[in-house]
Amino acid sequence: MADAVAVHNQGGALIEQYQRTGDLRLLDEGVAVLRDALRLGGLTETISTLASSLLHRYETAHEPADLDEAMELLTRLVDGPGVNLTQATEIVRVQRHRYERDGDLNVLNEAIALAQGVVQQTGPGQRDYDLMQHLLGLALAERYDRTRHLTDLEGAIAAHRIAADNARDELRPNMMLNLAATLRARIAATGDLSMLEEAEAMVGGALAALPAGHPERGNADWLVGALAQFRAQLSRDTDVLTDGIGALRRSVESANNPASLGTRLDSLAAALLQRFELSGDPVVLDEAIEVLRRTPPNAEHLTSLGHALRMRYLHLGDVDALREAVRVLREAVAAAVSPHAHTTAATSLTRAATELAERFPELVSDAVNAARDLVAATDSADALEMLAVALRMRFDTTDAREALIEAGELFEQVLRKRPAGDPLHPRALANLGAFWQQVYDLTGTPETLNEALIYYGRAARADPQQASYQHCFARLMLRQAEQTGDSSRLRAAARALAEAAASEALDPVTRVLAAHTASVTSARINDWEQALRGAERAMALLLRLARPDVENGLAELSGLVSDAVACAVQAGQLALATQWLEYGRDLLLGRVFDDDRAAFPPLGELQQCAVDGPIVLVNVSPLRCDALTLWPGRVELLPLPRLRHDEAVAHAEQFGADDHSFTETLEWLWDTVAEPVLEGVPEHTHVWWSPTGPLAGLPLHAAGRGGQSVVDRVVSSYTPTVRALAWARARAAAPVGAPSMIVVAPSDARHEVAVLAELWEAAALTGPLATRDNVLAALLHHPYAHFACAGEPSGNPARSGIRLHDGTVTALDIARLQLPASRLAVLSGGHLGGAFALAGYPSVIDTLWPVDERAAAEVTVAFHSALLDHGLSLPARALHAVVRELRDRYPARVWAAFTHTGA
Known part of the structure; x- marks a missing residue:
């Protein structure tokens, strides 16, 4: 026995030297000597010292055999006459490490039961009491991460508080940080911010005690950043969040193992996502996504990445990001170890798959399958609701009534x-x-x-x-x-x-x-x-x-x-x-x-716009239909009882289907609108029509019956709004240099281009030269423009445009040029007059529908000749003269298509 004691003392001395110097060779030598002492019939103290030394070596080198041997030795102590507080802490430490290694919840439960039993039988002031409370808090927090039972989290907070209150000076900063981390977890779980100040105080106290360069400062920086997210949520103070992001960046730089690096990267990404939600800056969102790509590919981090990718879709419409989110979240579900991690990943996957199916209905089965898998994992109300929504989407997509019936049953369960x-x-x-x-x-x-x-x-x-x-x-x-x-x-x-x-x-x-x-x-x-x-x-x-x-x-x-x-x-x-x-x-x-x-x-401003002729606002509603005619200083109401909204819709839908419907519509327009309005208008007056609703695309200017027609009574123009006309007049009155013209003809229009070149000495962009860039550049230098192009009308006037060699130029594209001296645009086809008037041209000659190319070329060439004869400031009268001359040679379907919009 004397030999065993001597050998024990030798081994203990080596361990003490290791503790002073950190030299692992002394630790290895000490372990070997203590094993010899144990073989010689060593004391209980030998078992305890050897087990402790093996545990230290495991925590340094992570050799599984050391942990197993330490557990075997400590079990001999438990089976002996009794275990003291220090030995119990060693046992709990070993069991926590075994749980981390093997994931066996029973091992963690044993550690918690031992720790709870020991702290109940001891009290403050006893050696290692603070350490046991600390270990109990860590173990309960780990069990909470596995089971999500809030009572474990509350128990962990209580244990950490006791540990921090009773800790020795050298241990207190670490124990304060663990208390802060557990308080952070409770805030995250419950949304209750009442413990935020306590958590912040714990971190502040720890930082004050930790010297620069201390390994635990990285953990403290992580907590500063994580808690700053809650503080910013409370105050919406972006400066607080900015400081927190800075602390998280420091914590990432100081991470010394993959687990802590992953946790800190995840928190940094969460803070960046929070900043994105406050600022809307997509650069911040993209940084968060890149940060998450650096995390270890476990279920939790993959779920965070999937969430960030979903945000890119929801906020920026990035469908590719949503597709990637679905793929990443499938990986998260497959990688999940704990039920909580699996449910969280499956929930996010179901949401992402449903959103993808909303864009691509053919993928609705993926959404339904994801939701069914989620329900198999948890029959929570959220899961049932998501399955019901996916099934309802399947019904909307496929008309499968059984899907709608099942959805209803699920919604009943949710209720x-x-x-x-x-x-x-x-x-x-x-x-x-x-x-x-x-x-x-x-x-x-x-x-x-x-x-x-x-x-x-x-x-x-x-x-x-x-x-x-x-x-x-x-x-x-x-x-x-x-x-x-x-x-x-x-x-x-x-x-x-x-x-x-x-x-x-x-x-x-x-x-x-x-x-x-x-x-x-x-x-x-x-x-x-x-x-x-x-x-x-x-x-x-x-x-x-x-x-x-x-x-x-x-x-x-x-x-x-x-x-x-x-x-x-x-x-x-x-x-x-x-x-x-x-x-x-x-x-x-x-x-x-x-x-x-x-x-x-102001009404006076609108009435003043009628100084050159009345402006007829035709309002079409199912409630009643009326003409409001603006004259200088007054508004005249003319009820239109023969005009019905449903008939107007029918004529608009059927207009132009055949010659009979075409003529019928012109006669109906005369009977219901034009004749009643013109009864109060002197002949040869210039009238601006501004029809609404279904009348907007119909040729009021060509209405007529039995030898009576608008063309014979007045000169007609259109305006999309009254102030658009005022604006057009102001633009038309502004000084302009030489009246140069640009002719744009992506397809073959050689005769038209040649005639216009002779009349105007016009420049031309034809064939492959008629590109978007060339045309937009040319419009800046030519007040007059002739477009021999196909039009692309749109329900949104800003999106209407003309088709060029390499794409479409829209009215919005032209409006953005803010053309300083535009005067006239002539459009061979497309019903784009209102759009181009709003885009910046004071006067627009257009067609309400496509017409024969030869006839269109003849009319537009005749218009340009008449315009030069009548004067450049009178495009409406020039067109009126051409139409009166040509209507005897062409059917109404040709001449009635041409309109003037603007001043």
Whole structure:
């Protein structure tokens, strides 16, 4: 035994030297000597010292055999007469390492049970008590990461607090940082920021105690950055976030192992994503994605990368990023070890696959399969809801009724999991409302409509702040009222729609549409007072729309202005009706090019625009149709009872189908609009037509019946808006240099080009020279332009354009040139007059529809000759003279196509 003691003392001395010097050779030698002492019948202390030394060596060299041997030795201690606090800490340390290595939760549970039992039997002041509390906190936090049981996190916080309060000076900074890390985890899990100040104080205290260059400063920097994200979330202070990102960058640079590097990179990426959400800077988003690409490819980091790629799609429309997100998230699901990591990755995958299927309906099965896999992993309400949404999408794509039925059953399950009082209970009700609405659209049965109303009504009452539920409920009320024709139900529906429109919580375009529908519904039951109020709200909301909302909502918003004007006319408010008609059309057309043109127009300014001839605003609405004629100093109202909106739509749709329909439409235009309007206009007057809605593409200037026609009565021009005409006149009156012309002809138009070159001494861009760049450059130097090109009309005037050799030049492209001296554009085809007028040309000669190339060339050449004869400032009269001369030689389908727009 004496030999064993001597050998033990020799081994212990070597270990002490190692602890002083850090020389691993002394550690290895000490372990070997202690093993000899144990073979000689060493003491319990020998077992404990050897186990501790092996544990130190494992933590340095990560040799599995050392950990297994240490555990075997410590087990002999536990099986002996008793274990002291120091030995127990060694056991817990070994078990934590075994858990980290093998992932066996039972091992971690044993460590926690031992630690909890020991701390209950000891207290502050005893050696290693602080260390055991510290180890207990770490173990509980690790179990929380595996099981997501919040009680483990609360226990970890309590243990870390005790450890930090009782820690020895040399251990206190590390224990303060572990407490801060656990508090951070609780904030992340619960969203409760009440512990943020405590966490920040712990990190600050640790940093104050740690000397420069200390290894734990990297961990402290990580926590500074991670906590700064919560502080910025609370204050929206970008400076706080910037400082946090700086700290996270430092923590990444000091990371000394793959695990800590991955965690710190993930946190840095999260902070960058937060900055992107505040700033919208795509460079920041791209940096976050690149940071995440550097993380180890485990489930957690892959899920973070998938989320960042989804953000690139959601914010920037990058479909390739979304495709990559789906691929990366599939890898995350496959790599997941813990149930929590698997569920998190599967949830993100389902969302990404569903978003991809929204863009590419043929991929809807991928979304459904991802959602089914998620439900197999967890039958949470979120998972069931996502599967239901994917199945509803499958129905929308394939008309598979079984998919819709299954979706309804799933939405019922979601509602059961989200009873009254649950924050998402209203959404569960609304989902069922939407389901029953789809069933009603499919079957048309009153019972299904009633079910949809019940659920949307309950959703609206459960969450009065969610205006979209109120809006859906109101629209369903309207559909039910339309079925019955009950005026009291129509009145109630109009009232509900007005309430929805008043809610700031509803998106802007939907608010405008709700106010419009409320107005029209009131008008249908002859409640014109409420109809006008709804129209006032709709027009006020229309003014507030951002440019992208206006552009994206052009189709839905186009009829709103005409209906509002009809309500104002019905109320006898002609000035308001005129201002609304101008303001609304200017907004929907002119604002695409220039926000300044959408300011509210004073009536006097509009009337003054009629100084050279009356401006006839033709308003077409299902409520009523009227002509508002502007004269200097007055507005004249002419009701048009023979003009009906549905007939106007029919004529617009059928116009030009054959010669009979063509002639029929010209006669109908004369009977319903032109003749009544011209009765109050002196002959040979210059009239500017500004039709709305379905009349906008029809030839009012060519209307006629039985020898009477507009061409014989007045000179006609068009203007998209009144202020567009004023602007055109101002541009046309500005001084200009030599009246040079550029002729653009991508295809064969040699005769036309030759004649124009002789008349004007025009420059020409023909064939392959007629490129986008060449044309845009030439327009800057030639006030007059002739385009012998095919047109590309668009529902959005800004996107309308002419087809060139290498692509299309749009009206918006030309508007951006801000042409300083433009005067006249002649377009051989395309119905682009209004668009080019708004783009910058004071005068535009255009055709409403394509005509025979030879006839078009003859008309345009004749126009240029007449223009030079009449004077360059009178293009409308020049065209009028040509049309009167040629109409006896050509059918109306040819000469009626040509129009003048502008000054």
